[in-house]
Amino acid sequence: MRPFSLAVKLGFKVGLMSAALLLLFATFGYVMVSQALERNSRMDLEVKMAGMTHNLSAITSIADVNPDAHQLVDLVMGHNNLYVSIFESGQTQTPLLSIGSKAVNLEVHKFKPTEQVKQHEWRDSTGRPLLSASRVMNLGDGTEVSVFMTMDQSANQALLDALLTWALMVSPLILLLILAIGWWTVRRGLLPLTKFLRIASKISTESLDHRLPTKGMPAELKKLGDGINIMLMRLDDGVQQLSQFSDDLAHELRAPLSNLMGKAQVALTRERSLPEYREVLESCTEELDRMSRMVSDMLFLAQVSHPASMVEFENVCLLDEIQRVCDLFSITAEEGEIQLQLTGNGVVRGNQIMIQRAISNLVSNAIRYCPRGRTVYVKVQRGANGTTLSVGNPGRGIAKEHQVHLFERFYRVDKSRARNEGGTGLGLAIVQSIMGLHQGSASVEVTDQNFTWFHLNFPDTQMKQTQMGAA
Numbered sequence: 486m487r488p489f490s491l492a493v494k495l496g497f498k499v500g501l502m503s504a505a506l507l508l509l510f511a512t513f514g515y516v517m518v519s520q521a522l523e524r525n526s527r528m529d530l531e532v533k534m535a536g537m538t539h540n541l542s543a544i545t546s547i548a549d550v551n552p553d554a555h556q557l558v559d560l561v562m563g564h565n566n567l568y569v570s571i572f573e574s575g576q577t578q579t580p581l582l583s584i585g586s587k588a589v590n591l592e593v594h595k596f597k598p599t600e601q602v603k604q605h606e607w608r609d610s611t612g613r614p615l616l617s618a619s620r621v622m623n624l625g626d627g628t629e630v631s632v633f634m635t636m637d638q639s640a641n642q643a644l645l646d647a648l649l650t651w652a653l654m655v656s657p658l659i660l661l662l663i664l665a666i667g668w669w670t671v672r673r674g675l676l677p678l679t680k681f682l683r684i685a686s687k688i689s690t691e692s693l694d695h696r697l698p699t700k701g702m703p704a705e706l707k708k709l710g711d712g713i714n715i716m717l718m719r720l721d722d723g724v725q726q727l728s729q730f731s732d733d734l735a736h737e738l739r740a741p742l743s744n745l746m747g748k749a750q751v752a753l754t755r756e757r758s759l760p761e762y763r764e765v766l767e768s769c770t771e772e773l774d775r776m777s778r779m780v781s782d783m784l785f786l787a788q789v790s791h792p793a794s795m796v797e798f799e800n801v802c803l804l805d806e807i808q809r810v811c812d813l814f815s816i817t818a819e820e821g822e823i824q825l826q827l828t829g830n831g832v833v834r835g836n837q838i839m840i841q842r843a844i845s846n847l848v849s850n851a852i853r854y855c856p857r858g859r860t861v862y863v864k865v866q867r868g869a870n871g872t873t874l875s876v877g878n879p880g881r882g883i884a885k886e887h888q889v890h891l892f893e894r895f896y897r898v899d900k901s902r903a904r905n906e907g908g909t910g911l912g913l914a915i916v917q918s919i920m921g922l923h924q925g926s927a928s929v930e931v932t933d934q935n936f937t938w939f940h941l942n943f944p945d946t947q948m949k950q951t952q953m954g955a956a
Contacts, residue, residue: 495675496668503663511652518648522641523616527604530618530636533567534602536560537632538622545625547573550581558584566637574621574629581630598631614638677706681713693721741772782911785842796836796922803844803865803874804830806837810844811863814852822858829865831872833943835923843919843927844874846912847939851878854937871925874941882935891929892917916941 540556550571552558561569561584568585596605598619605617617635624630677698684695696717699710752765804827811818811825818825825848833840844863851861855878862877883891890896895910913927920927920941930938 493668495671496664499667499671500660500664503667504660507656507659507663511656515645515648515652519645522644526616526636526638526641530604530616530634531602533560534618534620534632534634537569537634538620541571541622541630541632542625547581547624547626547628547630550624550630552582554582557582561585566640568635568637570633572631572633574631596633598633614642674703677702677710681710688717693717693724741776744772745769779911782915785915796839798834798836800832801835801837801840802830802832803840803872806841806844807863807865807874810841810848813845814848818852818861821852821855823852823855824860825863826860827863829867831865831867831874831943833872833923835943839919839922843916843941844876846916847876847941850912850939851876851937854878854880856880871942871944874943875938877936877938879934879936882931883929883937885931888929888931892927913939 537557537560540554540560541550543556544550544554550557557569557571561567569583570580571582572580596603596617596619598621600621602618602620605619607615607617609615614637615635616638617633619631619633621629622632681697684697687695696714697710699707699714702710748765748768752762757765807827811827815825848861848863855861859879862875864875864877866873866875892913894914896913916939917927920943923943925941925943928940928942930940932938
């Protein structure tokens with residue numbers, strides 16, 4: 486069975502809700518009109534009874550209570566639905582006076598009159614709805630009479646019945662109209678989703694440049710469209726980076742593989758002496774070592790790409806890690822007559838091994854590109870927003886067009902020199918990934934004297950813990 490569309494479901498629900506509201510308002514209106522008519526009838530009857538009391542008090546003899554008593558007849562004349570009968574107290578058969586276009590049903594005598602006006606709702610033998618009021622009143626000479634005043638409610642009941650009939654007849658038409666308008670409105674409001682579907686059907690790993698149109702959309706769908714566009718942008722960036730990384734990796738591995746194959750093929754073209762074979766094997770070993778380091782760096786990059794929850798964090802003393810790294814590179818520095826100068830200290834929260842790896846990459850690069858007889862500086866500074874570890878060395882500097890690409894994978898300013906020195910092109914990319922894992926940042930700064938500084942910015946420990954707790 487084919488499922489109903491979202492427009493039909495929402496339109497149907499809107500229609501049901503509208504029907505419920507229509508029924509509620511109709512019931513409320515019916516009750517309010519009914520109560521208003523009853524309230525008006527009771528007030529009119531009360532006013533008429535008050536007027537009758539006043540007029541009877543002006544009559545001094547019971548003999549004057551007759552059809553010629555104009556002050557009594559005039560009170561009722563003009564009201565076709567009002568009937569009045571006045572009896573001498575104790576009499577219940579023959580009224581002293583009857584006013585109205587219809588004979589008064591003697592059933593009214595079942596309501597015994599009292600000193601105060603009492604009103605009663607009832608129906609006569611023909612089923613007419615009636616509202617009666619009864620009271621004992623006094624003439625001017627003190628004679629007591631019983632007054633019954635009855636109001637026919639048939640007109641009010643007919644009005645209510647007509648209102649109910651009209652509501653029952655018109656409600657289905659109104660309901661159908663509401664359903665149609667609700668379906669049309671919902672369908673038109675969901676038209677942007679059709680555009681989303683058309684765009685989504687065009688998206689693939691080979692084509693992620695499509696974006697959902699959000700101009701003029703409702704606020705809710707605009708937020709959805711913006712969120713999807715941001716997701717597509719991130720996916721596009723990720724695919725582009727993956728594609729670029731694959732291309733760079735293939736390019737970087739092609740050179741050592743070509744060298745290995747070339748040297749092996751040349752060595753096998755003819756018989757060679759043991760020293761010659763040893764030289765070829767040593768050369769091949771260097772290329773294999775470079776490939777091994779490249780694979781290790783790639784595996785490390787994959788490791789630091791995992792969420793921070795996968796890595797154990799602790800308080801790390803930066804000075805201790807710097808000293809360990811400097812001790813590791815002390816022999817290399819002595820060979821180049823390079824001094825290592827350490828200043829400052831600070832404690833950050835992070836992974837000790839990864840922080841040590843980041844410092845090692847920076848110090849290694851600084852020693853590699855530092856001129857003979859100069860000094861490499863490593864300093865730690867505390868700031869308002871956290872701790873900064875800086876590694877700097879004099880040299881030729883780095884052009885501005887290269888600085889923005891330094892932390893990209895396999896990017897080299899001088900490719901020939903880097904390959905000769907055994908670099909993999911992943912060192913600074915690893916540094917940036919490590920700092921991203923620590924919610925920090927890595928940056929480069931070149932002064933006017935061609936002095937190059939690499940900065941590792943660690944956020945404040947309390948701030949970092951708050952952010953990690955929120956995540």
